[in-house]
Amino acid sequence: MSKGSALLDKACEGIQSGEVEQSLSELKDSLLDYRAELGPELWSEFAKQHFSEHPIRKIVHQSPFSHRSYTRPRGYAGDAVTLDYIYGDLSPNGLSPFAERVFNWERATPSAEAVRGRRDLLARYIDEAAAATQTPSILAIACGHLRELRLTKAWKQKQSMNFTALDQDQESLTVLRESYGSDVNVVPGSVRSLIAGKQHFADQDLVYAAGLYDYLPLPVARRLTALMFQMLKPGGRLLVANFHPGLIDIGAMETTMNWWLIYRNESEMAELTGEIENAQIAEQKIFRDQGDNLVYLDLKRG
Ligand SMILES: C[S@@+](CC[C@H](N)C(=O)[O-])C[C@H]1O[C@@H](n2cnc3c(N)ncnc32)[C@H](O)[C@@H]1O
Structure with a gap:
């Protein structure tokens, strides 16, 4: 040492x-x-x-x-x-x-640049769902303060949306209620309660999670992905993000920030679909962000 x-x-x-x-x-x-x-x-x-x-x-x-x-x-x-x-x-x-x-x-x-880019990408996915449907149903899992919603054209133009935001952190949910009022259905909940079948969602146009999979071991991540996929209506989209092992900040994050993540490459992202029947997937995309630091899994339900 x-x-x-x-x-x-x-x-x-x-x-x-x-x-x-x-x-x-x-x-x-x-x-x-x-x-x-x-x-x-x-x-x-x-x-x-x-x-x-x-x-x-x-x-x-x-x-x-x-x-x-x-x-x-x-x-x-x-x-x-x-x-x-x-x-x-x-x-x-x-x-x-x-x-x-x-x-x-x-x-x-x-890593910080990538997180800001991720927020902007989420905003684009929300806007795409809002452009495709008059009143889209959207679910953000592990939503934090849901900062992406404020950036969307749909929210700025007061488009009607059934927006649900779920997180386990009560203090974050309080901030969320103060920021968005009745525009967002704020739901206390956790990955554990979803997997235990204690919380159900269905007929969603978009279900996404950012800043969550980086903490989930494979069996949990795979189960959650299948559950999120089942929450979609036909044609609906699922998006999850995960940091890539090539991130050059990892050494500093783990020491100076005590921030330990589970990193995934493209094939590890593909493994997340392991509990979904292939025939149900109409489209699957796995792509990196501009800086090559984040990997996204984007699934469309058939
Ligand atoms: C890194 S933040 C990401 C917040 C937001 N999605 C974003 O991108 O800005 C992680 C969030 O995940 C939530 N979280 C972590 N583990 C969770 C779990 N098992 N169930 C529900 N929420 C969880 C935390 O409470 C926190 O708000």
């Missing part, structure tokens, strides 16, 4: 000498290489223990983005408030000039 400590020491020195962005970028790259070199077990020990004990943690965590992700005030990483930092829906007040530089650097990483 002495090599790892040296990487962190070097980054500390660079940051303290004023080369904040360059030192953070170099640290990100070297952590990625070090992750590959160590292998999962030693890497986990380094990322969880060594980083937490090193002075760099307090330096980087002056940024509220990595601090929140790392400390998990809601008990899990990647809550909707953290996502709001990425989207620019929450601007922290009273940051020191140094903290602001770290925060801005973190917001400009490829």
Whole structure:
């Protein structure tokens, strides 16, 4: 682990000498290489223990983005408030000039860019469903603050929609109710309750999940995909997103943000359809985002 400590020491020195962005970028790259070199077990020990004990943690965590992700005030990483930092829906007040530089650097990483692109893609899918049907039924699973809806033409033009948004986080759902009022049917619920058959949805034009599959092991992800597919009406679409293992931020995310995801490539995304009868799928698309950091599975029900 002495090599790892040296990487962190070097980054500390660079940051303290004023080369904040360059030192953070170099640290990100070297952590990625070090992750590959160590292998999962030693890497986990380094990322969880060594980083937490090193002075760099307090330096980087002056940024509220990595601090929140790392400390998990809601008990899990990647809550909707953290996502709001990425989207620019929450601007922290009273940051020191140094903290602001770290925060801005973190917001400009490829993973943050990809999350903003994902939100924009979701908005386009909602608009496509709204263009195809007068009153579309749309279900967002693990919706967070549902920031994508506000970007849609359909919502801006007050098109009628049966929009349902489901999440397990009550605090996020409160924000959602305050933002959208009666435009959205807000439903407390979880993947677990869906899989247990305690919550049912049907006849949807679009069902989607973003920022969820990255946490689901394959058997759960496959089951959920089949359930979401069954919720569609004929011609309806399912969309799920997942980060790709080629993401260059992984080393930094796992250490400085304590943000551990399950990454999937194209063939692993294809495996998610394993419990759906092939004949029911009218169209299947698997594609990456512009930066090659996210993979999407898009299914159309026949
Ligand atoms: C990374 S955020 C994504 C939010 C939103 N979809 C977006 O893209 O901005 C993850 C969300 O998934 C929710 N979530 C995580 N696990 C869940 C589960 N098992 N059931 C329901 N919601 C879950 C969290 O509460 C959180 O709001």
